[in-house]
Amino acid sequence: MSVADxxxxxxxxxQDARLAIGWALLAMFLFICLDSTAKALTAHMPSGQVVWxxxxxxxxxxVVLLRGGLVPRLRTARWRMHLFRSALLTAMTLLYFSALAFxxxxxxxxxxFLTPILVTALxxxxxxxxxxxxxxxxxxxxxxGALIIVRPGTGTMELAAVLALGAALVNAGFHLTTRLLGAxxxxxxxxxYPALVGTVLSTLFLPLVWTPVPLPVWGLMALLGAxxxxxxxxxxxxxxxxxxxxxxxxxxxxLIWATLLGFVLFGxxxxxxxxxxxxxxxxxxxxxxxxxxxxxxxxxxxx
Numbered sequence: 001m002s003v004a005d006x007x008x009x010x011x012x013x014x015q016d017a018r019l020a021i022g023w024a025l026l027a028m029f030l031f032i033c034l035d036s037t038a039k040a041l042t043a044h045m046p047s048g049q050v051v052w053x054x055x056x057x058x059x060x061x062x063v064v065l066l067r068g069g070l071v072p073r074l075r076t077a078r079w080r081m082h083l084f085r086s087a088l089l090t091a092m093t094l095l096y097f098s099a100l101a102f103x104x105x106x107x108x109x110x111x112x113f114l115t116p117i118l119v120t121a122l123x124x125x126x127x128x129x130x131x132x133x134x135x136x137x138x139x140x141x142x143x144x145g146a147l148i149i150v151r152p153g154t155g156t157m158e159l160a161a162v163l164a165l166g167a168a169l170v171n172a173g174f175h176l177t178t179r180l181l182g183a184x185x186x187x188x189x190x191x192x193y194p195a196l197v198g199t200v201l202s203t204l205f206l207p208l209v210w211t212p213v214p215l216p217v218w219g220l221m222a223l224l225g226a227x228x229x230x231x232x233x234x235x236x237x238x239x240x241x242x243x244x245x246x247x248x249x250x251x252x253x254x255l256i257w258a259t260l261l262g263f264v265l266f267g268x269x270x271x272x273x274x275x276x277x278x279x280x281x282x283x284x285x286x287x288x289x290x291x292x293x294x295x296x297x298x299x300x301x302x303x
Contacts, residue, residue: 020242023234024250030231032257035096035105036265037224042101044217048202048209050224051094055198057225062195066188073188074196078181082189085177086197088170093198096167102160105262106270109255110149110278111164116285117142118172126176135291138284145280148273191232248289252282 034054041050063070076082099108121139123129131139150161181190213221238247255278262268270278 023238024247027234047098052202053221082193092170099164104268109258114168142284145277148277
């Protein structure tokens with residue numbers, strides 16, 4: 001998945017913006033490598049089996065690295081919320097990987113960038129936040145961009161694009177749930193639960209979708225989990241050196257990598273309509289980001 005969750009802030013000193021940006025850029029590149037690997041695997045197996053590989057190998061890496069520190073990290077009074085949040089992420093992964101099997105990588109990435117837009121819209125009923133007319137206008141512009149990319153009724157890829165839209169919606173729920181957990185939850189706890197819950201849920205359904213794969217493909221499946229773990233590590237490192245607000249704009253560099261890797265690995269290039277839709281979505285997202293920064297400064301207490 002190529003949209004990072006900027007609410008998973010680290011706990012270290014935030015003092016080196018340049019280092020944070022470097023880690024963030026590496027994380028965004030790895031997110032697209034994750035998506036590209038998942039897309040390649042869907043040519044060999046059902047999407048549900050790819051989801052299983054993504055979470056199982058990721059969980060194995062975390063278990064090995066943490067060893068005796070695993071159980072203490074899982075102890076939390078809000079475990080029910082963690083389970084719900086983790087189930088949302090698993091569902092989002094399944095929807096997104098299913099979409100990647102049928103639509104270009106850049107198209108799916110652009111649609112997934114609706115996530116922060118949807119978070120803005122849903123924060124009103126879920127979190128009770130106030131959204132002004134300018135941010136609502138940005139929400140509308142972003143949805144127009146999504147409709148341009150999806151182009152309902154124009155081709156056989158419509159259903160796959162709807163899956164990507166569903167992934168963005170569920171991802172927004174995941175982000176909102178992360179906000180509800182608040183800053184009191186340990187970062188490793190918020191990372192462990194999705195990996196373990198995703199492994200358990202995907203394993204339950206694995207017998208229904210299992211397809212035998214040759215040995216080299218197993219290596220690709222392990223690589224998927226390793227990239228997932230590495231991308232999250234880079235994101236945490238970025239957030240230990242700067243606030244989420246600092247690195248949020250760099251999420252959009254994934255569109256560049258998605259276009260490049262989509263062409264190199266799969267011979268895909270976005271058409272003019274996709275580029276137009278992506279510009280509208282990214283522009284709306286950046287405007288909302290800028291507007292929230294302006295509001296945060298205006299509401300900050302004067303020293």
